[in-house]
Structure formats: C-alpha cells, structure tokens
Amino acid sequence: MKLRFLGTNSTGGDCPTLYATDRDSYIVQGWQLFANELTMQLDLPQDETAVEVPTELFDHLSNDGLPARSINHAQAPIMIVTGQGTCVVQGKTVTDAEALTHMSIPHYETCVEVPKAAITALLEDVHGVNAQR
Numbered sequence: 750m751k752l753r754f755l756g757t758n759s760t761g762g763d764c765p766t767l768y769a770t771d772r773d774s775y776i777v778q779g780w781q782l783f784a785n786e787l788t789m790q791l792d793l794p795q796d797e798t799a800v801e802v803p804t805e806l807f808d809h810l811s812n813d814g815l816p817a818r819s820i821n822h823a824q825a826p827i828m829i830v831t832g833q834g835t836c837v838v839q840g841k842t843v844t845d846a847e848a849l850t851h852m853s854i855p856h857y858e859t860c861v862e863v864p865k866a867a868i869t870a871l872l873e874d875v876h877g878v879n880a881q882r
Contacts, residue, residue, distance in 0.1 A: 750771060751770065751771040752852070753813075755768060755775075755809040755812040764778070767810070769813050769865075772862075775863055775868055777860060780858055781859045791837070797840060798839070798840075798861055800860065801831070804836050807868070815869060825867060826863040826867045
C-alpha cells in the first residue's frame with residue numbers, strides 16, 4: 750500500500766495523522782483505545798480496531814481535494830463523537846508492512862484503514878444545514 754501524507758495535529762508528542770492510500774482509502778493514525786467506556790460502545794470485528802483522534806484532524810482532507818467541513822455526528826466509520834473535541838474512528842487494522850514502515854507510530858497509538866467513500870459521506874450535509882467552517 751502506498752501512502753500520501755495529508756496532515757497531522759501533533760501537539761505535545763501526540764501525533765494523530767491522516768494519510769491517503771492508493772487503495773481509495775484513508776489511514777487514520779490515533780490514540781489506541783483500551784478497555785474503557787468508549788470501547789464498551791463498540792462492536793469490533795476481529796480484523797478491526799478503533800482509534801481516538803481530534804475532530805480537527807479531518808480538516809486535512811482538504812489536502813486531498815475535499816471540502817473543509819466539520820465532522821460532528823456519529824456515522825460509520827466515526828462511531829463516537831466525544832463532545833470533547835475528539836471522535837472514535839473504527840476501521841480495518843493496518844497490517845501492511847510497507848505502509849507501516851513509512852509511519853512513526855508511538856506505542857500508545859495505532860492506525861485504521863477506512864474507505865474514502867465512508868469519510869466523504871460524513872462531509873455531506875446531513876440535515877440540510879451548511880457545515881462549512
């Protein structure tokens with residue numbers, strides 16, 4: 750899998766990052782979720798995991814030609830919007846060795862692959878209200 754860096758929201762050593770792939774998908778790198786109240790709300794298939802990232806990470810989708818829009822509602826692959834400026838993204842666990850060698854992933858982070866169509870659906874106007882920032 751080939752990656753194209755779209756952006757990061759690195760602050761204080763934390764580094765949620767967004768990549769586009771050559772497989773019509775995005776890689777979302779974020780904080781691992783361990784057994785807590787967030788994970789209790791998820792039904793994760795064996796080949797999937799979830800990460801928590803700042804909602805602003807998706808502003809970097811503009812680097813892939815998509816409009817800058819707020820993601821503020823839960824709909825697959827965004828499973829939970831925390832109300833604290835973060836969201837939980839569920840997707841296929843990234844195991845591609847080539848892709849992983851091009852990422853710097855701290856021990857407290859992991860990454861998921863989600864279809865581009867699933868992310869772009871979140872950018873659409875859900876209730877007929879303009880979500881443009």
